Amino acid sequence: MAKAFANSADLKAYRQQLLKTRRTETKTISICAGTGCCASGALKLVDGFHRAVRERGLEREVTVRQTGCHGFCERGPLVVLHPELTLYQRVKGADIAEIIERTIQGGEVVERLLYQDAAGHRFVREDELPFYKNQMRLILAQNGHIDPTSIDDYLAVGGYQALAKVLGKSKPEKVCETIRKSGLRGRGGGGFPAGVKWESCRAAPCPDGVRYIICNADEGDPGAFMDRSIMEGNPHSVIEGMIIGAWAIGFPGRPQGYVYIRNEYPLAVERLGIALEQARRLGLLGKNILGSGLDFDIKINKGGGAFVCGESTALMASIEGFVGEPRAKHIHTVESGLWDKPTNLNNVETWANVPLIIDKGVKWYTGIGTGDVSRDPWGGSKGTKIFALVGKVQNTGLVEVPMGTSLRRIIYDIGGGIPGGKKFKAVQTGGPSGGCLPADKLDLPVDFDALTAAGSMMGSGGMIVMDESTCMVDVARYFTHFLADESCGKCVSCREGLRQLGRILDRICAGEGRPGDLELLESLGRTIRSASLCALGQTATNPLDSTLRYFREEYREHVEDKKCRAGVCRALISFRILADKCTGCMICAKKCPEQAISGEKKKPHVIDQSKCIRCGICRDVCKFDAVVVE
């Protein structure tokens, strides 16, 4: 690695040097090593490929690279061969020799490792897959190409060029203005215009010049993992964004940086730590960065598993070493935040957008997305948004699309629709603060304002698809309990109100719903919303309200008919074995924890309903789909 850069000319020269040495590389094997693929055995593959390349003496011609998350997690481990961009999915150790001999050396394609869609069509190139083809990958663009533990890789693809462009060259006020004009809005869910926040923080009185620049990496929304993937796959993009922010907001003062990251993301913590260390060694963090006079460094703080710490004031309390209880924001954190200093907090994805905007310009950026932000930064949603497309959908993974893309395009064109021939029921966006939207909202353009108007919200970008086997009352109950557990307890309305909502929903799901319950839920919900201090309480009833609004009939069935049409609520369902499908293999009888299943070998079995606890194990173990739920 080079020695520290004294100025931007040094950085430029180093990059030229890098590009020269890299041109000799012909073939690269990129193995996705994000959390998803690692869970499917990617690290063993990395070792295996290294060994196989070494054994065949191919080190000079072939590079094995461990990259960040490619996004198509469900098909992992993913292996992409460059420069042809051949994508192999669900690769196992046993496939390594064949890939090297047939594809790398022989130039053939291994058919069985290719992605195949529901219609049986096979795809060779990564960029031909419907999953990737219909996306616009800007923030995730480099994830599959660079080694996140190598700053050289990031520099080679143009990393830190945006920083070199502004540091010491553009006036800080000008940089704030650029961000405001770009229409960049907070990707953590709030959708507040980032440039307006930066300008307010810069303008706040601050005698000693200490302003805090925070990256909120406490990605707590269940079902959202884009921030994790950015940090695991391209940590330097976040760091570069933060340094630009430090210049724009804090220069000529003494800005200091923090990344508050979830402890549940060990790999992201590790990769970010490595990236910070590398940036320090090259003089991109520390004193007098690139000769601009800016002194700035970033510290990592790990969270302790509290959802509410994603709220800015709670997060700051936690960094100060106290419990994460939000406070009232009569005085904004941009004026008095962490240790009562002006503090600017943005989310991981927001920070990762910054270098891109600086690099490519406002005109280019505002060409992507909805609305018009030339006069009003609230006038539209610009740029792309990454969604975590999960749940009951064919192609699960990370999807980056321009703001304004319809739900239908995301779920059907990119996601491939619902698996198993089932019917779409709802899509949940925005995590526990968001809502569930039904099929007739599928053509809604996804941006900050359209989702809010429909009773949901963008949130951090979780998108959970639900089919006819998902019970909407159960979903509302799930989120209500989630939030009741995660309520910090400061406001009575949130602490006690959510618990009561949970009890009523428990009752309904247990078949003990009473007339008037739905009205009671609505009235209690109104109180919680209006009497809670922070966004957790104020939006806590969104999952409940949206399901009541769009799926009221399902609630009514639970309360009046004592029926759960999705077959989820245990008290309202029963399992039965279809005599014509049962082969009498006896596996369900053996696995039943309550010995509720009886029958002779090779003859249809029967479930004793008085003993059955409806755990569903029989259905999971049956190889003949003979167990049905009613």
Add this chain to the structure above:
Amino acid sequence: MESKRLQEIVADHGKDPAQLLAILQDIQQEENYLPKETLKELARELGVPLARIYSLATFFSSFSLEPRGKHICTVCLGTACHVRGAPRLVDQVERDFAIKAGETTADRQLTLETVNCVGACALGPLVILDGEYHGNMNTAKLGRVLGSLKKE
């Protein structure tokens, strides 16, 4: 935890009460839980009330005030895992090992924990056994994964 080791950890964090969360994480990393005596000593070392340490230790769900088991089974209860049947996995472990989520078996072999999302949603439902991720779980597969523990 030995006093000497505690002092080292405290010194690593500059004896700064603002670093309490990080200090507690280091203690739990080594001890597997937060021992009462260590917390009392920590309060004296940093000159902060024990109540403040207790409030942190009970506010953040990743801390445990009780010794945890030799093996830790974590079931992800994120939304994607939930809609794909994660609650049934919790039920199964609770039933098979006669413990509730958050508890440890009497022989200290296994602790059952739940987590709100580990961000591996594409593989849901997900179970983490001793740091190793097992994706696309169902009750039958979980039975096999935990089967080895039952025999120990």
